[in-house]
Amino acid sequence: MKKPAKQLLKKDRMDFPRPLTTVDVVIFTVLESGLNVLLVQRPEDPNEPYPGGWALPGGFVDIENDQDLESCARRKLKEKTGVDTPYLEQLGSWGGTTRDPRGWSATHVYFALIPAQDAVLQKGANAQDVAWFPVNQSVAKAKLAFDHLEILQAAISRLRNKVEYTSLPAYLLPEKFTLSELQHMYEVVMERPIEKSAFRTRVLSSNLVTPIQGMREGPNRPAQLYRLTDPNRPVFFPRTFKQKQK
């Protein structure tokens, strides 16, 4: 129990140790190898925690320049990928005594989906290494810094979960896409095939996509091109894809 009297000056009352505050971003894209996540390599400097280890992109909140948490996340996303307005959602926050050797720290985590076309990395600027890691293989072995493996797993399970009843995979595609391409994004994230017919009726009977002028040409029957009806807000379906198994 603290709080001795009410007569303390404001300055005194605010003068206690504060946790470190960071923002991290889990950035997903779908490449040839499936679902990938962006990681950055920490500096080799032995004075830094986890030198040379791989971590989620992120860093301290800059209270001079960051208006709020989300714009801080957007800034970090832009620094690494150059992408401006992807799908961005708050994942949650992690905080405690032990997660950072530098002291009590709390991180606010966002997760982002970007199309493969935008998955070109912006190295160089701060000489850090930046790379895409397939979510299933190397990541577990990568021994992520801090509690970032736990955070990444939470992000993956959130994504896998929401795929079942939302239009999130659409944000992994460029502006114009065919229904087959959209279905493919779902299948990559879900890691299981889905029925073409059921998929099409679900997507078309919602207001998710709007057909546009133009077809995807190929060595076979051309496919109708679509775009998101309202790119700003994802669609929620009233049922999940997989029925409950007994």
Next chain:
Amino acid sequence: MKKPAKQLLKKDRMDFPRPLTTVDVVIFTVLESGLNVLLVQRPEDPNEPYPGGWALPGGFVDIENDQDLESCARRKLKEKTGVDTPYLEQLGSWGGTTRDPRGWSATHVYFALIPAQDAVLQKGANAQDVAWFPVNQSVAKAKLAFDHLEILQAAISRLRNKVEYTSLPAYLLPEKFTLSELQHMYEVVMERPIEKSAFRTRVLSSNLVTPIQGMREGPNRPAQLYRLTDPNRPVFFPRTFKQKQK
């Protein structure tokens, strides 16, 4: 762009202003008046922000005593209600320059569901006023401190949303309950009636509840008592309650 050289000492590198860090808890219960939320009155001290205003219970992280964010939330919950292990879920975090007049601040918000039996308030200790507010009426007028109205609205919409496909309302009941009582909790949160028959088949065909020895007696046919099959994790249903309207 900062970062002059890598030769800085660790102490120097960590020596920058840090945001204030708080944890707030949105505590819901269902009383006669429907869904209620717990608010506390801020001290009248004019040196404090929003003197006399109503706010969500919460406060600064105590890095000496709080192991992590969730235990900090549990501590604050316990201080106000005496409840130990309710349903507790992270809602999200809010942070930015403007939300607290004392400076750049970030709050980690949890939301909790507690049964009405535990809704007895623990006033006194710090002389603050603590009270339940019905979610629909007084809250909007109450002019909550900080951005707490926005946070509360996010909590309400999260709760209303999850009620459609989860077993969360079960946590608003005591250990033993009847199916009608459970249905009533759903209806209070959803603010609409649900079909008895559909409700019962949904609940019974999931593994949500287990019948126990004993009946709820009354001036009519007694009702079977149930308990949660696994109180530690809520059940997710494969469909929402309301079908999509056309």
Next chain:
DNA sequence: GTAATAGTGTCTATGAGACAATATCGT
């Protein structure tokens, strides 16, 4: 024509919604 992918149709199963019928208690 063939290969390949796009797009449609048909049939079944599951579970929600509406509503009715029956069951079991206190009085």
Next chain:
DNA sequence: ACGATATTGTCTCATAGACACTATTAC
């Protein structure tokens, strides 16, 4: 018997799943 609430049943409808069929391009 009556009032009240518990519990079950029946019928309809929407949509997922399985699977087959047709359509349209390049070659």
